Amino acid sequence: MPARWLLALFIVAGSAHAQDPAVKQCIDRFPPGGARAQCVTPWLDGIVQRQNVAVALEAAEGLVKSGVMNVNDCHIMGHAIGHSSWDKEHDIGRAFGACTNACIQGCMHGSVEAFMIDGPPAETTPARVRVFCDSLKDKIKWRQCLHGLGHGVAYQHRRDVKAAVNACETVGGRLEADLCLGGLWMQWAHFHIHQGTEAYTRLAPKLCDGVDDEHLPECARAVGGGAMFASGHDPKKSKAICNLLPSSQFTDCTRGVDYEVRLIKDGLEGHHHH
Numbered sequence: 001m002p003a004r005w006l007l008a009l010f011i012v013a014g015s016a017h018a019q020d021p022a023v024k025q026c027i028d029r030f031p032p033g034g035a036r037a038q039c040v041t042p043w044l045d046g047i048v049q050r051q052n053v054a055v056a057l058e059a060a061e062g063l064v065k066s067g068v069m070n071v072n073d074c075h076i077m078g079h080a081i082g083h084s085s086w087d088k089e090h091d092i093g094r095a096f097g098a099c100t101n102a103c104i105q106g107c108m109h110g111s112v113e114a115f116m117i118d119g120p121p122a123e124t125t126p127a128r129v130r131v132f133c134d135s136l137k138d139k140i141k142w143r144q145c146l147h148g149l150g151h152g153v154a155y156q157h158r159r160d161v162k163a164a165v166n167a168c169e170t171v172g173g174r175l176e177a178d179l180c181l182g183g184l185w186m187q188w189a190h191f192h193i194h195q196g197t198e199a200y201t202r203l204a205p206k207l208c209d210g211v212d213d214e215h216l217p218e219c220a221r222a223v224g225g226g227a228m229f230a231s232g233h234d235p236k237k238s239k240a241i242c243n244l245l246p247s248s249q250f251t252d253c254t255r256g257v258d259y260e261v262r263l264i265k266d267g268l269e270g271h272h273h274h
Contacts, residue, residue, distance in 0.1 A: 002207045027069065032232025034193035036069060037076040044077060048084035054079045059101035072233040072264045076193070078106020079113065082148075086114035089216055096145065104263060108141065109148035116152025126153055126171045143179055146171075150183020154191075158274065161188065161210055184234070185218050189226025199238060200230035220249035224256025237263055 026039035040063070047056040060077040063069040084105060085095040092115045099107035112133075116124045125151060133145035134240075150168055157164035167178035192203050204227060207221040221243065227238035235257055242253035 008111075023063070023068075031048040031196070032069070032071050032234075033197060034076055034123060034190075034229045035196050037071065037074070037229075038080070038194045040069075040077065041080040044081055045084040045087070048081060048088055053081055053085045053088075053098040053107060054100055055101075056084065057100055057107060061102055072105040073192050073260070075106040076190075076229060079110035079151075082107040082110020082112070085111045086118065092119065092129075096132075096136075096141075100175030100195060101140075105144045105147075108144040109151055112145055112148030113151040113155065113183075115185075116149070124152070124156075126167050130171050130176065146179035147183040147186075148177055150180040150182075150185075150189040153180060154184045154187035158191070159230070162212075164188075165212075165215055172242070181215070181218060185215075185222035186225060188219065189222045190229065193226050193230040195230075197231045201241050201244065204241050206248070208245075208249060216249065217252040220245060220252035221256040221259070223249070224253035224258075225260050226256075227253075228257055228260040233260065 007176050010203055020043065022043040023040055026036055026043075030036040043058045044060060047059055057074075057078065060074040060081065063077075064071060064074045081103075082095070082099060085098050086092070089095040089098070095111040095115065096108060096114055098103070099111060112129065116129060129149045129152065130146070133142055133149065136142045136145055149171065153164050153167045157167060165181070168184050170246065171177055171180050189204075189207060192200050192207070195203075202224050207223050207226075208216055211219045224238060224242050227241040228235070231237040231241070238257045238260075239254055242250055242257060245253050
C-alpha cells in the first residue's frame with residue numbers, strides 16, 4: 001500500500017479517535033504536551049485491556065499523525081501502553097514481547113519500567129532485569145530493555161540521584177551502563193513534564209542540582225529533551241527553557257532539544273531510539 005494511503009488511513013483513524021469523549025476531553029482540557037498525553041492514558045489502557053497492545057499503539061500513532069492531538073511524538077503514550085501491557089500480563093516477557101517499535105519504542109521502555117515499579121522485589125533489581133534484557137536476541141530490543149531499566153532505576157531511587165546513577169553504573173560494562181543512564185536521565189526530567197510548560201520552566205534550572213560533573217552533560221541534555229515533551233515539542237519554547245539553566249548546562253540542554261527535533265523528523269518507527 002502506498003505511503004500516502006497509509007497516512008490517509010492514520011488521519012481518518014486519528015480523527016475518529018478524537019471524537020471519543022475521553023480523548024476530546026483531554027484535547028479541550030490541556031494544551032499540547034505531556035499533560036495532554038497523560039490524560040489519554042486511561043483511554044489507551046482500555047484499548048489494551050479490551051483488545052491488545054498493538055491496537056493501542058496504532059491508536060496513539062493515529063492521534064499524532066492525524067494532528068488532532070497537536071503533538072509530534074507519542075512516546076509518552078507508548079510508555080503508558082507499556083505500563084498497561086505489564087498490568088495485563090504480569091509477566092515481563094509477555095508484556096515486553098507484546099510491544100512493537102511504534103512511538104519510538106516507548107512501550108518497550110514502559111513495560112520494563114512498570115515491572116521494576118510493581119514487580120516482585122527479588123526480581124526487579126537492576127542485576128535481575130539485566131538478565132532478562134540479555135535474553136533478548138534482537139539488538140534493538142536489548143538496547144531498549146536496558147534503556148527501560150534506567151527508567152525503572154529512576155523510579156526506584158526517585159529521591160536519591162546518586163544512588164540511581166550508581167545502580168546504572170554497576171549494571172554491566174560501559175555500553176550497558178550508558179544505556180541504563182540514558183533511561184535514567186530521561187526519566188529524571190520526565191517526572192515533571194506532565195505539570196505543563198510553566199511548571200517545567202520553573203523546575204528545569206534545578207533538575208541537575210547535585211549531579212556530579214561526569215554525568216552533568218547528559219542530565220542537562222535530558223532536561224532539554226524533557227522541555228520538548230513538556231511544551232508539546234515546541235523547539236523555541238524548549239530552548240528558552242534551556243536558557244534558564246546554569247550557563248555550563250545550556251549547550252547540552254539544547255543538544256537534547258535538537259535530538260528530539262531529529263527524532264520527530266525521522267518518524268515514529270524504525271531503528272532510531274531514545
